[in-house]
Amino acid sequence: MRKLTLLRHAKSSWSDQTKADIDRPLISRGRRGALKIGTYIEKNKIFPDLILCSPSRRTRETLAQIAPFLPDGTEVKIEKSIYSAGTGSGLISYLKSSAIEEVHVMIIGHNPTMQQMALDLAERSPDNGYERIERKYPTAALTQIRFDIDDWRYLGGRGKLVHFVTPKMLPGPKDEDEE
Template identity: 90%
Template structure:
């Protein structure tokens, strides 16, 4: 059994146009949204063995917001290829070809990559939330997919969509909690 959790970075700021895209920080709304997702992670025991994080400031700040909700010692690797991963097929290949032994991997990245990976890897059933992922994958969205495989090299089919949640879906949220 393998689990993949995909987390799109929380809401980031475009206020300083002089900043390069990779250097955009989270907004206060983004920090609040990431904390809500962190609470959800803790309440649902979504504890990855390994986190692969884009090097962008907004993904690293999202990670910092959820970190207090994760077990101490969770392994984190900043993976540059996540920043420019395109439609996600490259990250799927990365999972399949890397020597990743961890059972539960979380990727903290960007759209369209996170949405496309979720659509490519999750089974579509009438009531599992797949249709919500098709419509929109807002900032702060989290998806978890479970695969009936023993090795990431065997990743090839679709897995069971276990979780799909956005900050707006969680208690205390307002309409402005995501884009």
């Protein structure tokens, strides 16, 4: 069995138009949303063996917000191909061809990649959250998919959608403009 957890970065700032896209930081709302997701990760024991994170500032800051909720020593690799992964098929190919041995991999990345990967890899079922993923994949959305394979090389079919959650779905204070 293999598990793939997809996490879109938390809400980031567009206030400084002189910053390059890769350098945009999280805003306070984004930090709060990522903390909610971190709490969910811990409560549900969604502990990856390996985290592949985009090099962008907002993804690295999202990782920093959830890190206290992860076991010490969780392996993290900053993977530059995640930043410009397009629709996600490149990341699927990466998982299949990179000799990753870890059973549970988390990718912290961007849209439309995270949403498209979730749609391409999760089984569609009436009550599993697939339709919500189709409608919107907001910032800090987390999806976990379980596959009945024993090696990432065999990734290709659809897996069971185990978790789909957004900060808005979780308890805690709501932001006025929360997605």
